[in-house]
Amino acid sequence: MKEHMNTATALIAEDEPLLAQALQAELERVWPGLRIVATVGDGAAAVQAALLHRPDVLFFDIRMPGQGGLEAAADLADAWPHDAPFPALVFVTAYDQYAVQAFEAQAIDYVLKPVQAARLQKTVDKVQGLLARREARTMDATLEQLRGLLSSTSPAPQQAPLKVIQASVGNALRLVPVEEIVYFEAADKYVRVVTGEHEVLIRTPLKELLPQLDASTFWQVHRGTVVRATAIDSVLRDEAGKLSLVLKGRPEKLPVSRLYAHLFKAM
Amino acid sequence: MTIDPVAKLRHLLQVLAFCLAIATLQYAFLPERGYGVQLAYSLCIGLITWACIDFPRHFLPSSAETGWPQGLAGAALVVAGIAIGYFVGNLLGDFLCVKFGLYMGPRPDPVVQTRHSVLITAMAGITGCYYFYSSARRSHLEHKMGEAQRHAREARLKLLETQLEPHMLFNTLANLRALIALDPPRAQQMLDHMIAYLRATLEASRATLHPLEVEFDRLRDYLALMSIRMGPRLAYELTLPSELAAQAVPPLLLQPIVENSIRHGLEPQLQGGRIDVRARREGTQLVLEVSDNGVGQGGEGSGDGGGFGLSQVRQRLATLYGDGAAYEFQSAPGTGARTRITLPLSS
Numbered sequence: 001m002k003e004h005m006n007t008a009t010a011l012i013a014e015d016e017p018l019l020a021q022a023l024q025a026e027l028e029r030v031w032p033g034l035r036i037v038a039t040v041g042d043g044a045a046a047v048q049a050a051l052l053h054r055p056d057v058l059f060f061d062i063r064m065p066g067q068g069g070l071e072a073a074a075d076l077a078d079a080w081p082h083d084a085p086f087p088a089l090v091f092v093t094a095y096d097q098y099a100v101q102a103f104e105a106q107a108i109d110y111v112l113k114p115v116q117a118a119r120l121q122k123t124v125d126k127v128q129g130l131l132a133r134r135e136a137r138t139m140d141a142t143l144e145q146l147r148g149l150l151s152s153t154s155p156a157p158q159q160a161p162l163k164v165i166q167a168s169v170g171n172a173l174r175l176v177p178v179e180e181i182v183y184f185e186a187a188d189k190y191v192r193v194v195t196g197e198h199e200v201l202i203r204t205p206l207k208e209l210l211p212q213l214d215a216s217t218f219w220q221v222h223r224g225t226v227v228r229a230t231a232i233d234s235v236l237r238d239e240a241g242k243l244s245l246v247l248k249g250r251p252e253k254l255p256v257s258r259l260y261a262h263l264f265k266a267m
Numbered sequence: 268m269t270i271d272p273v274a275k276l277r278h279l280l281q282v283l284a285f286c287l288a289i290a291t292l293q294y295a296f297l298p299e300r301g302y303g304v305q306l307a308y309s310l311c312i313g314l315i316t317w318a319c320i321d322f323p324r325h326f327l328p329s330s331a332e333t334g335w336p337q338g339l340a341g342a343a344l345v346v347a348g349i350a351i352g353y354f355v356g357n358l359l360g361d362f363l364c365v366k367f368g369l370y371m372g373p374r375p376d377p378v379v380q381t382r383h384s385v386l387i388t389a390m391a392g393i394t395g396c397y398y399f400y401s402s403a404r405r406s407h408l409e410h411k412m413g414e415a416q417r418h419a420r421e422a423r424l425k426l427l428e429t430q431l432e433p434h435m436l437f438n439t440l441a442n443l444r445a446l447i448a449l450d451p452p453r454a455q456q457m458l459d460h461m462i463a464y465l466r467a468t469l470e471a472s473r474a475t476l477h478p479l480e481v482e483f484d485r486l487r488d489y490l491a492l493m494s495i496r497m498g499p500r501l502a503y504e505l506t507l508p509s510e511l512a513a514q515a516v517p518p519l520l521l522q523p524i525v526e527n528s529i530r531h532g533l534e535p536q537l538q539g540g541r542i543d544v545r546a547r548r549e550g551t552q553l554v555l556e557v558s559d560n561g562v563g564q565g566g567e568g569s570g571d572g573g574g575f576g577l578s579q580v581r582q583r584l585a586t587l588y589g590d591g592a593a594y595e596f597q598s599a600p601g602t603g604a605r606t607r608i609t610l611p612l613s614s
Contacts, residue, residue, distance in 0.1 A: 015497075015500075016438065016441075016442060016496045016497065016498075017498045018442045018445045018446060018449070018495070018496070018498075019438070019441050019442060019445060019496075021445060021449065022441070022444065022445030022448070022449075025445075025448070041537075042537055063434070063534075065500075065534055065535050065536060065537050065539075066535060066536075066537050094433075094434050094437040094438040094441060095433040095434045095436070095437040095438075096434070112437075113437060113438060113441035114437070114440055114441035114443075114444040114445075115441070189600055189601075203600075
């Protein structure tokens with residue numbers, strides 16, 4: 001265990017350069033054996049760097065440009081190779097009462113900014129313990145925690161369920177009844193709304209659409225995909241263990257994120 | 268138009284006390300008629316007059332505000348109430364006095380008696396009505412004043428909350444803590460900006476206006492703090508023509524707009540961006556413009572175009588200038604955002 005502690009590696013994702021520097025300095029003090037393999041300033045870069053370096057610990061800031069820490073962690077979990085153990089996750093936040101409550105509820109480690117040595121020491125002790133008995137920590141546990149976090153930080157449904165989607169097509173406004181929709185897919189700045197025969201583009205982000213959809217009818221299967229459960233024909237698993245959905249009435253296959261793979265289990 | 272039974276009971280007791288006082292006064296001047304007679308007439312007339320005015324007044328349309336009808340309706344109600352009180356009260360008084368044998372001493376001259384009686388009823392009725400009316404008006408005004416004060420306090424508190432946004436505050440403190448170890452002179456500089464910003468924030472919740480020059484200085488403090496945090500991701504330029512420096516503007520009017528640009532425009536953008544704040548004169552108008560080249564906001568749909576800080580800006584403009592000020596916000600995804608405020612020049 002001692003040798004492992006001496007060679008542990010970490011990745012810091014923090015968009016404010018001074019704070020990244022400060023965190024690194026504090027870490028050097030409380031965990032001299034830790035080597036910081038990379039420091040990045042946004043979520044997408046964090047995912048890439050983590051896949052490249054495969055560090056033991058991730059320090060992710062919650063609020064970053066582009067993709068925040070939570071979404072980056074979810075994406076990383078999805079892209080993480082099957083055979084490698086998932087890194088220990090520590091979130092860093094300046095002030096976010098809801099996030100902190102969610103971390104407590106999911107027993108996820110977090111550090112508050114300004115980072116204080118005593119608090120960081122506690123987190124480091126926990127992470128070191130976790131790394132020592134790393135085999136006990138499975139990917140499933142991390143996925144479960146992330147799912148809990150993502151669902152507790154997204155707004156609760158309050159509006160009446162949507163009945164029709166209104167999309168502008170050229171100069172016309174097209175109404176698509178929700179019953180005809182097979183799936184929604186986030187694409188850059190738009191969301192594709194796909195029915196059996198057509199598709200339209202709308203500007204409302206998926207995040208805002210989700211609370212307005214009936215959760216038992218439409219399942220989120222990926223960060224950017226929401227599919228009608230009854231339109232799913234079958235679920236395929238490839239050699240790497242990744243799931244994809246075969247649809248009724250549509251030729252394309254939809255990938256299932258690891259985060260949502262728990263939805264598909266034989267009864 | 269709900270009638271408060273406790274208030275009515277209080278009025279009843281006040282009317283009873285008033286009737287007793289009148290009966291006692293009359294008895295003092297005409298003791299030979301006996302106290303019982305005075306009391307019977309006084310109570311009968313007083314109570315009936317009271318009942319005919321204090322209850323029906325709530326059903327008249329113009330009584331919604333103070334509880335008392337306004338103008339002619341109010342005067343008519345009082346005259347009618349006193350007249351009914353006088354006639355019905357006298358009949359009832361006659362009946363009671365005969366029934367209980369209250370009359371004593373020689374019968375007075377009926378003409379003199381009627382004159383006295385009419386005079387006393389009219390004066391007592393008008394006095395009583397005026398008393399109740401003015402106390403209702405006073406409590407109505409007090410209530411309204413309390414409400415206005417409560418609104419002002421709430422607005423001040425909300426303003427303070429937006430300007431001391433905890434996320435900004437704690438991130439700035441975290442940066443300051445880091446700077447103390449790395450670069451003490453710069454830490455001191457940052458602390459100075461922070462002190463100026465905090466002082467302005469606390470003062471802004473009190474003062475109603477300050478010079479535009481000071482407003483720009485506070486923006487500079489805020490942007491300096493933010494640029495220490497964001498590093499090269501934030502660029503900014505403030506343009507204030509010297510002839511407009513003394514123009515009076517509401518304190519920290521522009522700060523929520525700049526904050527909004529950073530938070531929703533530049534922060535989500537990997538490469539950051541730039542913010543321009545410009546003041547200029549257009550005829551008799553002062554134009555303040557904040558523009559950024561951030562990610563832009565999704566128009567009406569995404570809702571962030573009118574975040575809390577911004578609705579606060581609009582509200583403050585409306586309170587201070589009414590229709591004299593205008594607020595425009597323009598943004599679309601990919602094109603940045605532009606906010607334009609037009610105020611009357613303060614000469």
